[in-house]
Amino acid sequence: QVQLVESGGGLVQAGGSLRLSCAASGIIFSINDMGWCRQAPGKQRELVASITSVLITNYADSVKGRFTISRDNTKNTVYLQMNSLKPEDTAVYYCNARRRPSSYTPVHEYWGEGTQVTVSS
Numbered sequence: 001q002v003q004l005v006e007s008g009g010g011l012v013q014a015g016g017s018l019r020l021s022c023a024a025s026g027i028i029f030s031i032n033d034m035g036w037c038r039q040a041p042g043k044q045r046e047l048v049a050s051i052t053s054v055l056i057t058n059y060a061d062s063v064k065g066r067f068t069i070s071r072d073n074t075k076n077t078v079y080l081q082m083n084s085l086k087p088e089d090t091a092v093y094y095c096n097a098r099r100r101p102s103s104y105t106p107v108h109e110y111w112g113e114g115t116q117v118t119v120s121s
Contacts (some may be wrong), residue, residue: 001027002026003004004096005113006020006021006113007020009115012120015084020080020082021069023075023077024076024097024108029099031099031103032053033052033053034050034095035047035048035049035069036069057069066083067081077101085117087120087121092116092117094111094113096111
């Protein structure tokens with residue numbers, strides 16, 4: 001199986017920056033897509049950013065121009081650089097990974113436990 005551990009969350013003032021990290025361990029062979037989701041109190045979980053094995057990225061409209069997702073395959077780690085943070089960015093951020101050894105096998109999806117990001121006014 002794959003284990004995902006997030007780090008880098010915390011409390012920051014509006015306009016500040018944070019960098020989230022997610023390290024994958026276990027059966028990391030054939031990990032394809034990785035990404036970040038978030039869930040704020042009283043709201044549904046939403047996709048923030050994703051990145052494929054060939055480095056194609058996708059962002060939610062609300063974070064475009066402020067957040068940057070990247071990955072380091074040598075370290076089996078995905079990052080989320082968050083700049084110009086706003087109070088509405090406050091949420092628990094979850095790392096996600098998908099693994100498919102071949103096109104003949106089903107996709108396996110994994111989630112981290114989450115890291116809290118709080119942005120004060």
